[in-house]
Amino acid sequence: KQEVTQIPAALSVPEGENLVLNCSFTDSAIYNLQWFRQDPGKGLTSLLLIQSSQREQTSGRLNASLDKSSGRSTLYIAASQPGDSATYLCAANPSGGSYIPTFGRGTSLIVHP
Amino acid sequence: DGGITQSPKYLFRKEGQNVTLSCEQNLNHDAMYWYRQDPGQGLRLIYYSQIVNDFQKGDIAEGYSVSREKKESFPLTVTSAQKNPTAFYLCASSQRERDEQFFGPGTRLTVL
Numbered sequence: 001k002q003e004v005t006q007i008p009a010a011l012s013v014p015e016g017e018n019l020v021l022n023c024s025f026t027d028s029a030i031y032n033l034q035w036f037r038q039d040p041g042k043g044l045t046s047l048l049l050i051q052s053s054q055r056e057q058t059s060g061r062l063n064a065s066l067d068k069s070s071g072r073s074t075l076y077i078a079a080s081q082p083g084d085s086a087t088y089l090c091a092a093n094p095s096g097g098s099y100i101p102t103f104g105r106g107t108s109l110i111v112h113p
Numbered sequence: 114d115g116g117i118t119q120s121p122k123y124l125f126r127k128e129g130q131n132v133t134l135s136c137e138q139n140l141n142h143d144a145m146y147w148y149r150q151d152p153g154q155g156l157r158l159i160y161y162s163q164i165v166n167d168f169q170k171g172d173i174a175e176g177y178s179v180s181r182e183k184k185e186s187f188p189l190t191v192t193s194a195q196k197n198p199t200a201f202y203l204c205a206s207s208q209r210e211r212d213e214q215f216f217g218p219g220t221r222l223t224v225l
Contacts, residue, residue: 004155031211032211034213034214036216041201041219041221042218042219043117043119043203043216043217043218043219044156044203044205044214044216045216046213046214046215046216049213089155089156091156091214093211099161099163099169099210099211100158100161100171100172101158101214102155103155103156103157104155105153105154105155106155
């Protein structure tokens with residue numbers, strides 16, 4: 001059974017720092033991996049989707065990488081801002097069998113001015 | 114304005130009551146999903162539907178039921194058989210299964 005772990009569980013940084021959030025998964029047979037942002041009491045907002053054949057995806061100040069062989073994905077946030085404060089979740093979608101994505105518990109990020 | 118709507122935003126249930134959560138999308142997506150989120154835990158899949166008039170159980174389907182009579186609608190009923198229903202419920206959709214998922218704003222259900 002797939003397990004997805006996100007480290008660290010919480011992170012507090014000053015504005016302007018470059019950040020790396022980690023997502024590890026135990027089963028490398030994934031179809032794709034998706035990163036989300038969630039603000040308190042809100043739904044999830046899709047940030048980036050990386051297909052299993054890709055190594056990275058970029059959107060603005062965000063860059064996500066995927067290394068299937070080592071079971072890891074990282075989300076890089078450049079020049080962090082207070083508006084980046086939120087919980088970041090990753091989800092691994094399986095490549096075969098029934099479709100049940102596995103979510104990590106998230107990294108809670110606070111960027112202080 | 115394309116997106117996913119969920120209603121109500123807050124819902125209170127008495128013991129022994131069934132309640133239905135609404136989820137509507139105008140993205141013309143084939144696949145729709147229901148997740149449950151509890152504090153400090155990852156999202157868990159309750160049910161998903163790949164096409165109209167078809168749906169499959171997720172990891173935690175016991176005590177829940179769904180229907181998919183229209184492409185744009187995927188309501189979730191929380192029955193009295195669900196012993197611990199207090200949670201945040203999220204609906205999502207994607208063009209097809211395993212494609213990029215888009216989420217609604219959520220419904221917070223509380224048992225009184």
